[in-house]
Amino acid sequence: MLDSLCILMPVYDDWEAVRLLLPHLDSVATGLGLEAEVVLINDGSPSPAPQVLMTARFPALRRLEVVTLKRTVGHQRALAVGLVHIWQTRRHCTVAVMDADGEDSPDGIPSLLRRLYEPGAPMAVFAERTKRAEGLAFRLSYAVFRRLHRMLSGVEIRVGNFSVLSPAALERLVVTPEIWNHYAGSVLRSRLPFATVPIARAPRLAGRSKMNAVSLVQHGLSAISLFADAVSVRMFLASGGALVGTAVGAMAAWLAGFTGIASALAWVAAALVPLLAAALGFALSVLGRRSQMPFVPVRECPDLIAGVWAAPVSSLPYERRGTAV
Numbered sequence: 001m002l003d004s005l006c007i008l009m010p011v012y013d014d015w016e017a018v019r020l021l022l023p024h025l026d027s028v029a030t031g032l033g034l035e036a037e038v039v040l041i042n043d044g045s046p047s048p049a050p051q052v053l054m055t056a057r058f059p060a061l062r063r064l065e066v067v068t069l070k071r072t073v074g075h076q077r078a079l080a081v082g083l084v085h086i087w088q089t090r091r092h093c094t095v096a097v098m099d100a101d102g103e104d105s106p107d108g109i110p111s112l113l114r115r116l117y118e119p120g121a122p123m124a125v126f127a128e129r130t131k132r133a134e135g136l137a138f139r140l141s142y143a144v145f146r147r148l149h150r151m152l153s154g155v156e157i158r159v160g161n162f163s164v165l166s167p168a169a170l171e172r173l174v175v176t177p178e179i180w181n182h183y184a185g186s187v188l189r190s191r192l193p194f195a196t197v198p199i200a201r202a203p204r205l206a207g208r209s210k211m212n213a214v215s216l217v218q219h220g221l222s223a224i225s226l227f228a229d230a231v232s233v234r235m236f237l238a239s240g241g242a243l244v245g246t247a248v249g250a251m252a253a254w255l256a257g258f259t260g261i262a263s264a265l266a267w268v269a270a271a272l273v274p275l276l277a278a279a280l281g282f283a284l285s286v287l288g289r290r291s292q293m294p295f296v297p298v299r300e301c302p303d304l305i306a307g308v309w310a311a312p313v314s315s316l317p318y319e320r321r322g323t324a325v
Helices: 015-032 075-090 106-116 136-153 167-173 183-189 213-225 228-255 259-291 297-304
Strands: 004-011 035-042 061-069 094-097 124-129 159-165 194-199 305-312 319-322
Touching: 004 015, 004 075, 015 035, 015 061, 015 106, 035 075, 061 075, 075 094, 075 167, 075 183, 075 297, 094 106, 106 124, 106 159, 106 194, 124 183, 136 228, 159 167, 159 183, 159 194, 167 183, 183 213, 213 228, 228 259, 297 305
Parallel strands: 004 035, 004 094, 035 061, 124 194
Antiparallel strands: 061 305, 094 159, 124 159, 305 319
């Protein structure tokens, strides 16, 4: 039975959106009859958390923490640090992972939690977007990314960060190296049992997105890179298949007397030989890295934390640990 919930949100200078989001989170927690804790991972924001955020009071939000990182590491890596921090400080807690800008609406949390705690339920539940608030260019780019991801890796990705994790899922993910690059992809990669719930994406509460075209492409490639072993093997098989098909076509054209076509196909087949060799070398290189010592988040991430501001959301004063936000 779920008694408490820990809400994890990376923040990069989105303090106004956080201020508007906290009352909504409190309302949802109140409706669920839960005590909730909010952990904000301050990813090296230029501006410190505002005082109005530090002095807020809510009935159902029992505790607020602002975990400040020593440097900006990016949204996905800030999530990894946050998951490790929660596991180390409250490892038996159910975790809700969401963005701090309001696009992951707190109204979706009850649906995610109900699915997580159904009989025979999975270890994680993700929001599957039914409607997106972004523009046409972003939606088209996202559709291309999904198809490219499936073609290269053989795995379809339909979810983002908005999700809930059981304590058992949290324990597994903090030793999963892939969360350092892409949180949702790491769940797929680790074969963690998960389910999805259709939830529409909400509009941003305040400010503008810090994501640009370069960071979007980087985020997409990070997701694909988690399956580098599968991608390398599929590329090797595809280039080998293309070489065999072209060679067979050239032979058939030569036997049929179409010498011009046979010659052209023979040149294509010859050009594919270096491609096949490169694909084989890439596959062997990627697969050979399996013997190397992997990055372990639970071992490495704590070193990135500069300090923690923590407060019970009540009339008690804030407790300070480490350096200021």
